[in-house]
């Protein structure tokens with residue numbers, strides 16, 4: 516496995532994923548009862564955008580300037596994005612960045628932990644040894660966070676149903692292997708058998724439309740509860756860029772999340788566009804009844 520998320524941290528795909536994640540956590544916290552957050556592919560928890568730009572051996576073009584970089588100095592953001600950017604800025608400043616550009620970017624575990632209440636719990640899986648080590652160091656003195664250096668698909672089964680009876684699951688794989696979509700569909704099926712009301716968020720790349728549509732077909736075979744997809748492309752379908760955008764499947768979304776995300780999608784499609792034809796689209800796979 517070669518994947519290192521720090522090359523991609525803060526890119527346009529992270530913006531979409533993390534902004535929605537923050538919003539869902541807020542929505543889950545409308546209820547007093549705590550919930551379990553499971554991150555099946557947690558990463559290292561924090562990313563130094565400066566060292567990521569240098570890469571391990573070669574100079575690599577950083578991706579964050581076309582992602583969080585484009586939101587950094589904006590004012591009058593839609594609510595969903597204002598909240599997310601405020602979280603990223605708070606993290607960056609807490610780690611001591613005094614510059615006017617972002618330096619320290621929080622991964623999904625850090626974003627959720629920053630919002631977690633005493634009654635909320637995090638269970639994080641990271642398979643790569645080095646990344647898991649960094650994640651452990653990141654949360655060394657933090658309560659309410661469990662970390663396992665293990666396969667997140669297998670680990671998820673053991674987490675559900677949680678004693679809290681409420682769960683939020685993020686499945687955010689690197690999509691390096693050909694059967695990743697199939698693994699995700701299986702994991703979602705298993706998770707829903709154990710916790711039918713869990714909110715599950717799956718991130719996916721928009722590199723091949725046909726593969727994504729086949730994935731949706733597999734998901735709908737599972738007799739899904741209410742589910743929508745939220746996609747953002749930054750270029751049109753004929754553009755040479757390989758990953759033209761990304762999407763999220765949101766299973767059992769919190770009430771009214773679709774309405775809250777709509778203005779954020781329209782705004783992001785304009786601000787993050789890298790060519791003609793980028794757009795945002797929210798589509799129900801299975802409608803709420």
Ligand SMILES: C[S@@+](CC[C@H](N)C(=O)[O-])C[C@H]1O[C@@H](n2cnc3c(N)ncnc32)[C@H](O)[C@@H]1O
Nearest residue numbers: 520556557558622623641642643666667687689
């Ligand atoms: C896209 S990154 C995760 C980013 C993170 N969720 C975030 O938003 O900050 C994917 C991570 O999954 C890890 N990984 C790959 N296969 C895995 C597996 N089967 N189980 C757990 N982690 C895995 C990779 O090492 C990588 O760190």
